[in-house]
Every structure is written in structure tokens, then in C-alpha cells.
Amino acid sequence: MKPVTWKLLIILAVLAWAVFQAWPRPGRPFLNMRLGLDLKGGSHLVMRVLTDDAVKAECDLAATRIATKLRKEGFTRVRASVGERVGEVIVTGIPADRLAEAKARLEDEWSTWAISIEGDRIVLQMPQSEIATIRDRAVRQALNTIRNRIDEFGVAEPNIQRLGGKEGDRILVQLPGVEDPARVKKILQTQARLELRLAYYAPDGSGPFRGLTKEDVIAQLGGEVPPGVEILPYEEIDKKTGERKIREWMAVEKSAIITGSDLQDARPNRGQWGDVVVSFELRVSAAERFARFTRENIGHIMPIVLDGKIRSAPVIRAEISTNGQIEGSFTYEEAEDLALVLRAGALPARVVTIEERTVGPSLGWDSIQAGIRAAALGFILVLVFMVIYYKGAGINAVVALVMNLLLVAAAMASLGATLTLPGIGGFILTVGMAVDANVLIFERIREELRAGRTVRGALDQGFGKALSAIIDANITTLIAALFLFQYGTGPVRGFAVTLSIGILASMFTAIFVSRTIFDLVIGDRPVQRLSI
Amino acid sequence: MRIIRETNIDFMGKRYLWLSISAVLIVLSFVAIAQKGIRKGVEFAGGAEVIVRYVQPPDLEVIRKKLKDAGFTGIAVTTFGETEGKEISIRVALERKGESDGGSGAAETGKDLAQRIVEALRPPEVTRKVADGLLDLNIADEVTIARRLQDDAGLDEVAASDVAAAITAWRKEHQGVFESMEQVRQVPGVTEEAWAWLSEHAFLGPFALRGQEFIEASVSKEMRDKAYGAILGALGGMLIYIWIRFQFQYGLAAILALVHDTIITLGAFAFAGMEANLPVVAAFLTLVGYSVNDTIVVFDRIRENIAQKGEGKLTELINLSINQNLSRTLITSLTTWFVVAALLFLGGPVIRPFAFVLFIGIIVGTYSSIYIASPLLVAWRNLFRAKGKKAAARA
Numbered sequence: 001m002k003p004v005t006w007k008l009l010i011i012l013a014v015l016a017w018a019v020f021q022a023w024p025r026p027g028r029p030f031l032n033m034r035l036g037l038d039l040k041g042g043s044h045l046v047m048r049v050l051t052d053d054a055v056k057a058e059c060d061l062a063a064t065r066i067a068t069k070l071r072k073e074g075f076t077r078v079r080a081s082v083g084e085r086v087g088e089v090i091v092t093g094i095p096a097d098r099l100a101e102a103k104a105r106l107e108d109e110w111s112t113w114a115i116s117i118e119g120d121r122i123v124l125q126m127p128q129s130e131i132a133t134i135r136d137r138a139v140r141q142a143l144n145t146i147r148n149r150i151d152e153f154g155v156a157e158p159n160i161q162r163l164g165g166k167e168g169d170r171i172l173v174q175l176p177g178v179e180d181p182a183r184v185k186k187i188l189q190t191q192a193r194l195e196l197r198l199a200y201y202a203p204d205g206s207g208p209f210r211g212l213t214k215e216d217v218i219a220q221l222g223g224e225v226p227p228g229v230e231i232l233p234y235e236e237i238d239k240k241t242g243e244r245k246i247r248e249w250m251a252v253e254k255s256a257i258i259t260g261s262d263l264q265d266a267r268p269n270r271g272q273w274g275d276v277v278v279s280f281e282l283r284v285s286a287a288e289r290f291a292r293f294t295r296e297n298i299g300h301i302m303p304i305v306l307d308g309k310i311r312s313a314p315v316i317r318a319e320i321s322t323n324g325q326i327e328g329s330f331t332y333e334e335a336e337d338l339a340l341v342l343r344a345g346a347l348p349a350r351v352v353t354i355e356e357r358t359v360g361p362s363l364g365w366d367s368i369q370a371g372i373r374a375a376a377l378g379f380i381l382v383l384v385f386m387v388i389y390y391k392g393a394g395i396n397a398v399v400a401l402v403m404n405l406l407l408v409a410a411a412m413a414s415l416g417a418t419l420t421l422p423g424i425g426g427f428i429l430t431v432g433m434a435v436d437a438n439v440l441i442f443e444r445i446r447e448e449l450r451a452g453r454t455v456r457g458a459l460d461q462g463f464g465k466a467l468s469a470i471i472d473a474n475i476t477t478l479i480a481a482l483f484l485f486q487y488g489t490g491p492v493r494g495f496a497v498t499l500s501i502g503i504l505a506s507m508f509t510a511i512f513v514s515r516t517i518f519d520l521v522i523g524d525r526p527v528q529r530l531s532i
Numbered sequence: 533m534r535i536i537r538e539t540n541i542d543f544m545g546k547r548y549l550w551l552s553i554s555a556v557l558i559v560l561s562f563v564a565i566a567q568k569g570i571r572k573g574v575e576f577a578g579g580a581e582v583i584v585r586y587v588q589p590p591d592l593e594v595i596r597k598k599l600k601d602a603g604f605t606g607i608a609v610t611t612f613g614e615t616e617g618k619e620i621s622i623r624v625a626l627e628r629k630g631e632s633d634g635g636s637g638a639a640e641t642g643k644d645l646a647q648r649i650v651e652a653l654r655p656p657e658v659t660r661k662v663a664d665g666l667l668d669l670n671i672a673d674e675v676t677i678a679r680r681l682q683d684d685a686g687l688d689e690v691a692a693s694d695v696a697a698a699i700t701a702w703r704k705e706h707q708g709v710f711e712s713m714e715q716v717r718q719v720p721g722v723t724e725e726a727w728a729w730l731s732e733h734a735f736l737g738p739f740a741l742r743g744q745e746f747i748e749a750s751v752s753k754e755m756r757d758k759a760y761g762a763i764l765g766a767l768g769g770m771l772i773y774i775w776i777r778f779q780f781q782y783g784l785a786a787i788l789a790l791v792h793d794t795i796i797t798l799g800a801f802a803f804a805g806m807e808a809n810l811p812v813v814a815a816f817l818t819l820v821g822y823s824v825n826d827t828i829v830v831f832d833r834i835r836e837n838i839a840q841k842g843e844g845k846l847t848e849l850i851n852l853s854i855n856q857n858l859s860r861t862l863i864t865s866l867t868t869w870f871v872v873a874a875l876l877f878l879g880g881p882v883i884r885p886f887a888f889v890l891f892i893g894i895i896v897g898t899y900s901s902i903y904i905a906s907p908l909l910v911a912w913r914n915l916f917r918a919k920g921k922k923a924a925a926r927a
Contacts (some may be wrong), residue, residue, distance in 0.1 A: 021547065038882070041704075046751070179673040181702075181744075182647060292597040358646075361700065362708035363583065363742040370880030377878060378871030385867060398769035420810040425875055425886055429818065432868030433825075439867070440829065443860040469832040472777055473825040479769040480821030484814055492814045 007516040012497035014508075015403065021410035030368075031409040035422035036220050042176040046354055047146070047188060049169050053349035054138035055087050055131055063089045064254070066106065066124070067227055073105050079227065087126035094245040096120060130165075138171055138348040143190070146171060146346035146351075147186055170354070175494045178235050181358045183337070189351050191307045192341035194263070195256035196290075196324070199301035199313070200229045208301050209236075209251040217249045232303070234310040236328070245360040251266060251304050253494065257293050259346075262286035263314040265320075266342035268335035275458055279325040280342065306338075311429055356439060371424035378428045379405075392531025396517045400509040406435045409490060417501075420494030430502025433477065437510030440466040442532055455527045462470050463515055470511065474503050539855045544847045547907035554792055554904055558881075563801020565741075568802045573809035574745045576759070578752035581605060582622045584648050585708050586774040590616035590738075595653060597622065602652035613881030619707070619742070622649060627750065646744045658737050667872065668711050668737040669716060669730070674700040694776035695726040708740035759813040766820050767791070774824070778831055786827045789900040793823045797893040806885040815889035822868070823892075823897030826861060827905045833857050834906070846913055850906045865898040867924035 021032045037044050066089060070078040077093040079339065094102045099117050105339065106115055118122035143162050150158045150173070159174040178184055201207035202221075211217040217231050218224070225231060229251055236247040264281045273275040282290055294302075294316050303310045304326050311328040333365040359367075383401065387394040408430060412419060417426075447463030453461060477499070484496035522530075560596065574581040592609045599622070600605045606625025608784060611617050624645070626780045650671065651659070662668060666678050678696035687695065698721025710716055713736060717727055747755075765785055774783035801808070833853035841849060872894060876887035 025666065030707075163871045180675070223663060260695070337642055355751045356744070356747040358745070359743045360583075360587075360708060360741060361704040362706070362740070365704045367880055368706065370878060370885065374878035374880075374883075375871075376875045378874035381870040381874065382867045383861065389863070421812050421883055424884060425811070425814075425879070425883055426818075428875060429868070429869045430870040432864075434823070435867045436825070436864040439860050439863045442926070443857075443863070465836070469829045472828045472832060476770055476824045476828060477818075477821035479773060480766045480824075483762045483766040483769065484817045486765075487758050487813065487817075492810050495811065495814045 004519045007082055007512070008520065011516060014407070018403075018406045021413045023408060028413075028417065032413040033409060033419040033488035034413075034416060035364075035368075036418045036423065036491055036494050037174055037176060037357070037364075038359050038421045039177070039364045039371075039419065040176050041359050041364035041423075041497075043176065043178045043181040043183065043184065044355075044357040045175070045181065045188070045529075046163070046356075047107060047144045047173060048354050049139050049347075050350045050352065051138045051169050052086055055126070055134050055514075056082055057088050057348075058134050059083075059087060059126065062124070062126070064093060064228065067109070069109065070105065072103060074101075077101060078102075083123065085529075087128075089124040089126075089133045090267045091122040091124070092120070092405075094120070094122065119283040134220035135169065136166055139171070141348040142351055145345045145347050146173060146314050149187055149341060150175070150184075152340045152344050153184065155184075164409065165527060171351075177361070178358070179360060181356060183333075184369055185329075185353055185356070187337050187341060188382040188471045189339070190341045190342075191347045192260060192338075193307050193346045194260040194342055197256050197303055197305055198253045198297060199303055200226070200251040200301065207251070210248050212248055214249045217251055225251070229256055232305060232308065232310050234303070235315060235494070237330075237378035248479065250301075250303060250313065252305065252310070254486045256305075257302075258282065258286055258290055260342055261345070262290075262452060263342055266339040268332060269325065271325065275327065276330045276332050277325045278330070278335050278339045278342070279323065279328050280339075282322050282324070283324075287322045291319055292296065292322075295319040329372050343435040353434075367421045368424075371421055371460055373457055375424055375431075375457045379431055382431055386435065386438070388532055392521075393442050393445075393518075396514050397435060397442070397510075399517060400438060400514045401431060401434055403507050404509040405431065405503070405511055407509065408502050411505065412498065415497075415501075415504065417497045419498070422441045422491050422495035423498040426495040426498030426502065430499065430506065434506030437466075437474070437506055438514060440470055441510065445530070445532055449530065449532070455522065457529045458530070459515075459518055459522075463511065470507065474507060477503055534615065538839075539858055540851075541855060541858075542851060543854050543909065544851050544904060544907060547739055547903070547910070550903040551907060552557050554796075554900070557796050558798070561802075564799045564803040568805065570798065570802050571805060571807040573807045573812075574747050574752075576752055576808055576811050577751040578666050578747050578758050579623060580645050580744070580746045581613060582646050582744045583619065584622060584649075584739045585615070585742050586620045586739045587618070587709050587711050588738070589737070589829070590620065592620065595620065595622070596690075598652050602648070604649075604652070614705070624649070626746070643745060646741060650741060653739065655738065661735055664877070665733070667730075667734040669699065669734050670737045670740040680728065680733075681726060684733065685726065687723075687725060687729075691723065691725070695722055698722055703740070708742050712736070721873065755810070758761065762817055762862045763820065764795070764815065766817050770824050773830065774831075777836060780829050781909060781912040785912065786824055786831070789827055789905035789907055790820055790823055793819060793896045793900050794892060794903055796896045797889055799893045800891060803884075804888065806888050809882075809885060811886040812889055815886040817892070819890060819893035821899060823893065823900065825882050826865070826897055826901035829860065830854060830857050830906060831903055834909070847910055850909065854902055854906060861898060862903065869894050 024030070025032050030045055042190045045292040059082045067078055067080040070080075070091070075094055075098065078091060078293040081093045082088065083090040091102070099120070099122065103115055103117055103122055105178045106122065111126060112127050112130065114127070116123050138163060139354075143160065147160050150160060153173045155178060157176055159172070161172050161359055162168055163172050168531055174452065175184060199208035209217050209220045211220060213229050231249050232252050233246045234248050234250055235244050237244050262282050262285075264283045266278055268281040269277050269279040298316050298318065300316055301313050302312045302316050306310070306326070310502065326338070335527035383398050386397045390397060405427070408427065441462050442464045445458045449455070481503070482495045485493055573676055592611070596607055596610050599609070602606045604624040606623070608623035610621050612619045612621040637727050654662070658668070667677070669677070672680075674696045677699055678693045681692035681695055682689055685692070698719050700714065702719045713731065716730060716734070722730070767790060770790065771787045794816060797816070806812075830853060833856055834850055837849045837853050843849075869891070872890040875883055875911060876891050879887055
């Protein structure tokens, strides 16, 4: 076979591949490309995990263990609490003459921590490497939980990923077709740390301790909160105004009997009096523990604590094993959402939204319409210009351009790249730039023809000499696209991808495809004139 | 057909004139930037933006007053796109709240911001209707419509979601708003049964919510920094590439031309009062890539001519190279300019600032690759020749 036949076969093969890739599929009518949220409509959220929370929780545990240990060692009045700085535990209540001894005791078990005596206190600092590990774990857990919650909520083709690698504390959530981001954000941001705890009863059996203010409760406790106990607000929602307000404060044991991870299932339900409740079911492993606990504590109050606030405070009337419910004046939607987050698991730290972009379906639709109209007009203008200006060779360029567009669409479809509104801009800009390579070659050919070369000689020289300019010029554009890709998120990335693919495709079409077309048209005939 | 015959224009002869013109343009650009400032979109300024489509063109003053009464700050209300004033963009500042207040903080502020704006804008009679349980068909989303049809109108689940889907699909293709209940009745897919309920229990509010954006201050600062970083990085990348492929002075000349293009385009951008958003940064980076592209093609020719004819008369060689490339430069600029113009005039309001940057940038970039980059090459050569002579004189 002649070389030109081979070339033709290669082009046809590429063409077949491109048509196959870009053929519209169900749900992807636009040249089989995935549409970005700015065209399809949907929500783009960036959430930050407040990883300090997780470090603090870890320090809280350490503080409890430290206090317990020192008390066992005979430091009866010792207290340990989380300090101001991240990863800090402060121990107080040690007699001045025994500080060094206490420090030595702690050094055995907390050998990796930096322990120092500052005045009458011992300060323990968690090592940075451990803090980093805790943060990383918190973000990974949050990512997992968010994924679960989105799955439960039911969004088609969500994109959920962590930003910024191992150090990153941000999570990107892209939800196509979500019109009401307020509800989704609420679902994603609820920490959903559910705990069933026991109200605090003093050793003499008195209690519970509850009052209208925190200070009131502390006073009832004799001016000091016993170790392992905290005072939590009991929140209620005013049925008329829908506002949350604190009904009272109550002293509650810090340790939980049952946590969210013990739940088998949670569902919204109608309670005894027709009010909305969330009923839950425990795993078998937890059920036994719970049964024993409730049997031993009949008559006591068992507050249900959600994210550090008491949601209801039922009295244990009988042994309970697997089923329970959370009351507390919900709307049905709120109960549905709470059940969802309980099923999907708790977040290890609070999560806040720092960036949100929601494009309604109608705005996206308008953008597509406008983008396509502009692209079509621009494309037609270029084609008409090329044919008028370069006649026969112009038709060649048109073929190359159409193929270029098809290749861009096919490459984007097969890479799973997303077409965004700036991406449509990139698409159409590609047309303007792809034609550049053709123009460079054609002008060079004209020049060589003027210089008196034969048609074939002018073609060879034109393609040969234009090559270095084409490559240099395109590589600089690729450099710009690379920085663009680094910089951008979402829509801008889409633009960078489209532009890069367009440039690469244009080198193929302008150099290889156009040349082959010339060769095919001219063939072996001795041609005197070239339509250019 | 040919627009440009073989030319022999003396581009280099008047180079001081062109360099002066550019200097004046750059000064004017700085004045425009300093005077008018570059308007920043939400991405770069931080805050919240809501795009609302009204059935009838609203009075912007009234909207501003309502928002102010509702306690919003940093309010900016403008019309958006060619929509006869029906579509407006509402910008408000985010309220400052620490992250310490129990997980609400910034998140809480953004969470129901759009809803709060909607509530603030609603006329009292609409608020009353909503409170009475009537359904606003210009605001309600698909899920809500389906639920109401199922729970209150007694449609079965499939029928309810079909009707809701039909209603939202119609809105999607009609800028999000119904103008009359008759239009609702005409929507294909709205059944007699559904209409019976809707005509009694639904109404049309004066506007629809088209989109919303919310950017925390820390994020917008980061985006600004990254935008500058990306543009500077791209310029640096170009310098290095051209340096490697050509010589240092070529790279430097090309970069100075690029900086020139960027400043003048930015000046025009500020002068036109366009608003910078993320795609605008993309446009500037593209401009950098495009403009250098033009310059390189000329440099490539200069290099080729030097290889053939020696470096003797650089000024004449450059003139020759520019003349040889002139038609190509103009034609590619023209074709790219066509498509950008199409985007500018037809592409819609979101893409307009993007297209504007390229629309101006292509003109400036084409001009600079002819009149700026190449004279700078000569200037560089002269500088070193002068130094060389001085050094020789001293010795």
C-alpha cells in the first residue's frame, strides 16, 4: 500500500473511534460529554472539617486517663482539663512539693508527650506527629460519613473528594441536580454524635441536679463539678415560633452508655401522642449491655445527648434492650434528616461550609443555550472565512476543523472530563486557535509558491517550515493551560482541560490530516496549480 | 483571495512612536485601574450572591430598601444580562460570626441566606399566602411540589412526581418563572387532577431563585492569591520556555510584551466596569498563551532569517520577518477574534467578562507582537552593543 493509503486508514480509524466516543448516550445528549454543574444545575460545596475538635476530643480522653492515674497514685485533689492551645492538657490541684513526682509518674505512660511544670500546674503537650495523624483521620472519617449521608439522601452521580492531600482539611461535594442546598448543607453539617448517658447522681443517691442556669446546677453540686461529670443544656424547640431555646441545665455523666455507632437503624416515626419522633434500634452487641444497664438504673434519668445538647431526658421505667426513641418536637422533615444522619454515622468533628455555588436548572439551561449559539456562530464565521480566503485549501481546513472538534468531544467523553461554561469558551477558542496552524501552513505554502516552487515542493516546504512555529506556539499555550489547571477548580479546570485537548487535537488535524488530504487530492498527477 | 499583498512596511522605523503610544496606554490603564478599581465578583470579594428572576421588572431601590430593613449589609443590587431588567443579582456581605458558637458560625450564616433573602424580598401578601400553606410555584423545588401533590392533593406517588417533574422542566426552559397560572395549566404533563388542586392551593410569587453563591472571606483571599500566582507562574513558565528554545533576550522581550498586554487589557477591563470572576482569570491566562503564541511565530521567522542571512542588519531582518508573517498574524487574530466576538455578544452574562478580556486582549496582543516585542529585541541588542563599545573604549 502507498503511504497515503496508510495515513488515510489511520485517520479513518481515529474518526471511527471519535464518532463512537462522542455518540450521544442516554443521559448524555451533548456529544456524550459530562456536563458541569454550571450547565446542568446543581450545588458545588466546599466544607472544612474543624479538625481541632477531634484533637480536643482526644485530649479530653487523655485528660480523664491522666486524672484517673494520678488519683490512683494518691493525688486526691488532682484535676486535668484540655488547655487553650491545640493538643494541650493541663493538670492542676497537685501540692507544690509533689509536682516533680507527679511529672515523673506521667512520663512513663505519656512518654511521647512534652511534659513541663509551669508554676503550680503540669502542662502536657501532644506531639505534633500525633496531632497530624488525628487530623488526617478526622478528615478521612468525615469524608466517609459525608459520602454515606449523600448516599442515604440519594443524589445521582455525586462527586465527593478531599482537597489538598494528606494535610488538607477540606472536602469538595458536588451534587448535580440539587436545587435546595440548604437542606443538604444542614444534613452534611450535623455532627450527629448521639449518646445515651446517665444523669449524675451523687454517691449518697441524691440527684438529678437540674436548674435554670448552669451556675444554679453548680451551686446544687456544692460549688464544684465532680470529675467525669458535665453540665449540659437541655434544648427545646418552641412549637409556635420554631426557635430553639434552653429549657434547663442538667448534670450528666461524661461517659456514654450507648453511642451512635451502636445503632442498627434509625427511622422517623409517630410517637405515642402522634408527635414526630426518631426511633432507633440497637445492634445485638449493644442491646445486651443496654438491657443490663437499664435494669440496674430503673427510676433514673437517661438524657439523650445529641452534639453536646440534651434532646430529651426520659426516665428509665423498665428494662430496654433494642428499641428506643428520641423525642423533642421535630417537624417530619427534621426527623427524617436526623434519622438519616444517625444511620450514616457521626462526624468526628464539626464541619462548616466555606464555599457554595448553586446554579439552578433554568440558569444552567440558559447558559447552555447561549454557549451553543455563540459557539455555532463563531464556528460558522471561521468556516466561511476560511473557504472564501483559501478556496480549495480552505475546504481542507474546514474538514480538519470539524474533525478537531469531534476529537475534542471524543477525548473529553472518553476521559470522563466535564464540559463547563468556560469549557464551551475553550471549545470555541480551540476553533480559533486550531485554524492558526492551518493558516501558518497555508501562508507558508503561498509564499513558497510565489517564490516559484512547484506545487509539491511548496507543500513540502510549507508543512516543513511551519512546523517549528506551530509546535513552539502551541507549547506555550499548553504551559498557560497547565497553570490554569493548577489554579482552578470546577469550571476553570474544565476550560483548561478543553483547551489542552483542543491544542493537541489541532496539531494532529492541521499537520497530519490536512497534509493527507492534500496528498489525496493531488495524488500522483502532475499538478500545476493549487487552490489556495 | 488575499487581503494583504506582499508588504514591505517599515515597522521598526517608527518604533519609538509605537513604544511611546504603548507607554501612554499603560499609564492610562493604571489610571483606570486606580480610579475605577477592578470590580470583584463574589469569588474574589467574598460574600453571598443570589440571582433572582422577576416576572415583572422590579424597582431596584425597593429591593435595596427591603434588604436593608431585613438587616443585610454590604448590599449591591444590579440587573443581570439582557433580560429587560427582570433578572437581578443581589449581593450581600456575610455576617461575621466566630466558629466557636456551637458549630453554627459561618456555616449557619450561609445556610439559610438564600431563604432569608427570598423572605425579605417577598411582598407582605405573598408572605401571608405562604403562611396560609399556599404553594409558590415559582420558588418551590421539585421535591416540595411532589410532596405537596402527594400529601395534600392525594395524587399517588408516581403521578405526583411526574407532575412535579413536568412543572420544573417547563421552568427550566423558561428562565425559571411562570408568568400566569394559565401557563401552569398548559404545561404538558399537568393532569386535570393536579390542576384541580394547584388552581386552588398554588399561586405564583413575583420571582424565582435562579442561583446562589456563597464564599467565605478566607476562601476568596486564597482565590485571589492563587489567581495572581497562576498568572505570574504562567509568565515565568513562558520566559523559561522561550529562553530555552530561543535566547534569553527573546524570552525577556516576549514577557515584556505579555506584561504590556495584560496591563492594557486589565485597564480596559476596569474602564468598562466589568466584574472579575473565575473565568476571567482563565481568560487572562489564555490571553498570555495566545499573545505569546503570536510573538513566537514572529521570533521563529526572525531566527530562521538570521540563520540564512546572518545577524548583520537586525532591524532590517526583523522588518522582513514581520512583513513575511503579517498576513498570517492578521488572519489568525481575525478568526479567533470572530469566535470571541460571538461569545461576547451571544454567550450570555456569565461568560461575558471572560469574552471581553479576550476580545480586547487579542487586539492588544496582536499589536504588541508586531510593535512591541520585536523593537525590544533591537533595544536589547543596542544596549549591549553600547556597553561593548564602552568597555572597548576603556580598554
